[in-house]
Amino acid sequence: MDDAPPVLVHQAITHDSAIRHVTGAAPYIDDLPEPAGTLHLALGLAPVARGRITTLDLEKVRNTPGVVAVFTSKDVPGRNDVSPSLGDEPMLAGDEISFHSQPVFVVAATTRRAARIAARLGAIEVEQEWASVSIADALSTGETVLPDYAFRRGHPEPAIDGAARRLAGEIEIGGQEHFYLEGQIALAVPGEGEAMFVHSSTQHPSEVQHIVARVLGLADHQVTIECRRMGGGFGGKESQASHWAALAAFAARLTGKPCKLRLDRDEDFALTGKRHDFLSRYRVGYDERGLIEGITFEHLARCGYSADLSLGVVDRTMFHSDNAYYLPHVEIGSKRLKTNTVSNTAFRGFGGPQGVLAIEQVIDAIAHERGLDPLDVRKANFYRDGSSVTPYGMEVFDRATLLPLVEALEASSDYRARRIAIAEHNARSPILKRGLALTPVKFGISFTLKHLNQAGALVHVYSDGSVMLNHGGTEMGQGLYTKVAQIVADEFGLPLERVAITATRTDKVPNTGPTAASSGSDLNGMAAREAARTIRLRMAEEAARRLDVAVSAIRFEDGLVHGGDETMTFAELARFCVLERVSLSATGYYRTPGITWDRAEKTGRPFFYFAYGAACSEVVIDTMTGEMKLLAVDILHDCGASLNPALDIGQIEGGFVQGLGWLTTEELVFDNEGRLRTHAPSTYKIPVASDVPAHFHVELWDEPNREDAIYRSKAVGEPPVMLAISAFMAIADAIHALAPGNPVQLRAPATPEAILDAIDRQRAK
Amino acid sequence: MRRSIRFIFRGMPREISAFDPSITLLEWLRLEASATGTKEGCNEGDCGACTVVLAKTDGDRIRYFPVNACILLLGQIDGAELLTIEDLAKDGTLHPVQAAMVRHHGSQCGFCTPGIVMSLFAAFHEAPRPPDREAIGTALAGNLCRCTGYRPIFDAAFDVLSDLPEDRFSESNASRLEALRALEDDRGIVIGNEDRFFASPRHLDELAEMIARHPDATILAGSTDVGLWVTKKLAPLKRVIALGRVAALATVVEGSDSVFLGAGVTLAKALPVLERIDPDLGTLMRRFGSAQVRASGTVGGNIANGSPIGDLAPALIALGATLHLRIGKESRILPLEDFFVAYGKQDRAPGEFVTGITVPRPEAETHFRCFKISKRMDEDISSVMGAFRISIENGAVSGARIAFGGMAATPRRALRTEEALVGAMLANPHDWMGAVQALEADYQPISDMRASARYRARVARALLGKALTEIAGSSRATRIVARTPIGEVRHG
DSSP states (O other): OOOOOOSSTTSOOOOTTHHHHHHTOSOOGGGSOOOTTOEEEEEEEOSSSSEEEEEEEOHHHHTSTTEEEEEEGGGOSSOOOOOSSSSOOOSSOOSEEOSTTOEEEEEEESSHHHHHHHHTTOEEEEEEOOOOOSHHHHHHHTOEEEEEEEEEESOHHHHHHTSSEEEEEEEEEOOBOOOOSSOOEEEEEEOSTTOEEEEEOOSOHHHHHHHHHHHHTOOGGGEEEEESOOSOOTTTTTSSSHHHHHHHHHHHHHHSSOEEEEOOHHHHHHHSOOBOEEEEEEEEEEOTTOOEEEEEEEEEEEEESSOTTHHHHHHHHHHTTTTTBOOSEEEEEEEEEEOSSOOOOOOTTTTHHHHHHHHHHHHHHHHHHHTOOHHHHHHHHBOBTTBOBOTTSOBOTTGGGHHHHHHHHHHHTTHHHHHHHHHHHHHHOSSEEEEEEEEEEEEEESOSSGGGSEEEEEEEEOTTSOEEEEESOOOSSSOHHHHHHHHHHHHHTOOGGGEEEOOEETTTSOSOOOSOTTOHHHHHHHHHHHHHHHHHHHHHHHHHHHHTSOGGGOEEETTEEEETTEEEEHHHHHHHHHHTTOOOEEEEEEEOTTOOOBTTTTBSOOOSEEEEEEEEEEEEEETTTOOEEEEEEEEEEEOBSOSOHHHHHHHHHHHHHHHHHHHTTOOOOBOTTSOBSOOSTTTSOOOOGGGSOSEEEEEEEOOOOSSOOGGGBOOOSSGGGGGGHHHHHHHHHHHHTTSTTSOOOOOBSOOHHHHHHHHHHHHTO | OBSSEEEEETTEEEEEOOOOTTOBHHHIIIIISOOTTSOOSSSSSSSOTTEEEEEEEETTEEEEEEEETTTSBGGGGTTSEEEOGGGTOBTTBOOHHHHHHHHTTOOSSOSSHHHHHHHHHHHHHHSOSSOOHHHHHHHHTTOOOSSSOSHHHHHHHHHHHTSOSOSHHHHTHHHHHHHHHHHOOSOOEEEEOSSSEEEEOSSHHHHHHHHHHOTTSEEESSOTTHHHHHHTSOOOOOEEEEOTTOGGGGOEEEOSSEEEEETTOBHHHHHHHHHHHOHHHHHHHHTSSOHHHHHHOBHHHHHHTOOTTOSHHHHHHHHTOEEEEEETTEEEEEEHHHHEEETTEESOOTTEEEEEEEEEOOOTTEEEEEEEEOSSSSSOOOSEEEEEEEEEETTEEEEEEEEEESSSSSOEEOHHHHHHHTTOBTTOGGGGHHHHHHHHHHOOOOOOSSOOHHHHHHHHHHHHHHHHHHHTTOOSOOOSSOOOOTTSOOOO
């Protein structure tokens, strides 16, 4: 039994739900028929960012027509904690308010409107305390959610001080709201005895299960979580979907009725964490050619009121503060600052983008100071033979990929000729200035928390030869279900429609990690393939017995099973297997090999491999108003041997545009009282169609993964976000034209106001 | 008097005679009609996930308007054919727009997709052929997609809009037109009782009388603002008087010296009319809200709500527009700038309502410019909106009307700046400085989530400089998106 060459894998197969998407027939949780008697929940929210509750009068809430019940933290049967690990996130605030709009009570009513109206009638009196809101506030209090953490190699301070050239600076990096189009939602349905079934829009069903069980005081086996699809996740439903599922399950338990909680968009903004905003300080020493000799970073990350996933997020910032560059003497430090704001969380890239943006700004500053083309400084500093170990001690074993990739893009984007043309344009154009930048991405693939790098799958073949596929990964639009179905269908030599993709459920595959860290297809693809192979081998043995040939002679192809000169259909073989009492159900399991990171010792290999890419962006800015337009984008990105080029290109384009929003129009504004003022699409601006240029070319770098990842592909979910840094650096390049030779100080996001401020600073130099 | 609303739904006439006056179309679809293909993304008319199409008669043709169902009230769809995502495919055959979206991998998570399909479906029937990228971008400006990066959606749009606009809807045009006409009548609508009603009068006198009798009723134009009172403030709208069926308010008169726009004229209908006054107004209107907002929102509503950041007011104040108001049988006209008294306060008595606006065309030797500054180019509220009408005689400024939005508690003229500018030589930028500095005396802007006070003040000065630079005839590029004379193809 040989592995036939793949038929479906590597093909541009359409997303499994595409037709249902375009016809409105793909149900999301709010579209599911509500069980009879379903109650709707709404939350009573804290009116201040910090303080102690002195009185909580819910009389008016209870007396509102339609209200069935009102619950507070006192009613929680189990533990009042929805945190992923540290026990620092109450489901409902007790006496202490930790951030503005923190949930204090929950209302269950017969309609959602009644619940929402009632929830606003709670009288929450609070002894208000000064709220720490900004990074500056947190530095003044010294409060952190986790201990400081640093990597160090060599002797950075003497290396910087001894270098021919030196620079120091501060980089302001804004946060980002996920703005998944489907807001947070859960529908909990009480079952027999104490059992609880929850439909949750989550990237991490297993964690939702554990937290629901914890809150209800149940064993995990009493709780089942299902997620068929999310209307977008982007990290925002990794740790932070559990809160709403827990509330729904809590209310369902206490009322005995199915309960649904769907946040309104404004609440979703106020109550869920964002990408961490940062202030990063650096000192760098380098030689006349811009080659870095020593560098220190201090990353000050605003984590909000609790730890959530900030340990891993800020660690990943540190892991990516080299991006693609060898840093001989280096210290990368971090502070995980505590503020009285919603707890910041995972967001596509998981801290990596902030680290990459920081080092790319340093590279630009070096290039500007030296009068060099930033691309030349980038290339000079790339990891290379003899200079190939990261600040955290991992050998960049696949370093040979990046330089040819960047040089190919440099050629295909016509970078050098455009640089000349832009200089000429800018010399003639006093008001409008153009800018160009080509930046690389190197992104480490694997969870840096080792135990998350495992996955399970469950495959059944039924007696008619149809296949049911289930695995622990979740579908949020990225096409994971499609990719894994391609893999499984190819194992059996079946057309795709013979494989039914079923909702992710904790009672089918237990103890899974989140669908995150770009790892969905790497992990679940492998696990599902193993499950399918187990069944295929059993089927092949039965076929070999029947056809009287060796097992090795059996082939599965086009829905048929061949052995010697004989052929039977896959369905016939399945039926024979059932008759002969051969099990057609199997689980599969996979754990990523070779990863050995030890955080305490700061040694080992955190990543299975790196994914690479590069982008070249051109912009024009209006120096009178700070307005900006992205004119052209060329991308070359490494997906290894792509499992599905259509889906991968979709991830690259979508990731780029999401990164573009982070770095340009998406601005989170908290006021001094800790209230988020940009809490809806009217005030928080994610990219729209016209923000994307007509010239938006994406090519795949066609080189199989050196590691034995599924079909030698590479993960693609997160790395493309950082391709958008090319657009940010292109803006900086346009500003640089106003006073060449001086590093540009541009904060992210580069809103018109930020651009104009940077222009003023540049002109003042 | 009619005691029900009537519309076409799923190919059949539908009549509803009892409903809460504040129920939104989306609530009706999802909760009453179990039509869950249409999604709620933001509940405020900004993301487009809830986009449905209203087909309406226009002479002997049917026109297709994309609207945000989340903030439109159910009562407003009287007389229309309501088309939702579930209507497009038939007997297992996808609509060409749907097929193109599948072919080009235009969906990922799929949650925005029904809205995008409906916007493209409206464009399929309304957009010019061959398609132009900017027109597609404009058609999609009200639909947020967080997954795809839009490229495949553009490709799907180009692909499908290259075909003739023929589908099963165009094939059944005649019978559908007939069905829509059968809904038309001359009666006003009232659902409910004196305490709690949704009313939609047909005639101006009827409207005036009703508003006079219920001065505390909510006057509902396009519901692009009032809809949010319902969805966000959870306001119980007990008495609603909708303007949408009052024929007299939909009047457009394009005269040689001026244009009259009835208060109920939608922003979509006003767009080409205003663009014929000046191309900058066309650019402004294309960036005003989204196709969905312009299809519902009205000229009168944008002015009557008195917002300090409405984009129409500064432009029309600079042009010297006058506002028509009516109370009972009494009418009056006042300069538009005088309508805005203070933040949240307009010169409008209880029971009084806006009937229309007259916009003078700039005379010879008079130049108009307006600029909208926002964080995002499309579908964003201005941080600063500046409008300039400058008359030139012998190379000197002979008259100036300048108005800004976002710079004060109301849209307001820059009277000191105007005065300081008169007499300035256009060819000599040093001569403009007095006026540029006078802006500081005219406005003390505030800081908010859109921009700081400092930025606003700085940009106001820049916009005046930019307007004068352009009027002075600079050959240099002055804008990211070029000012385009009417009839020329617009490129970014």
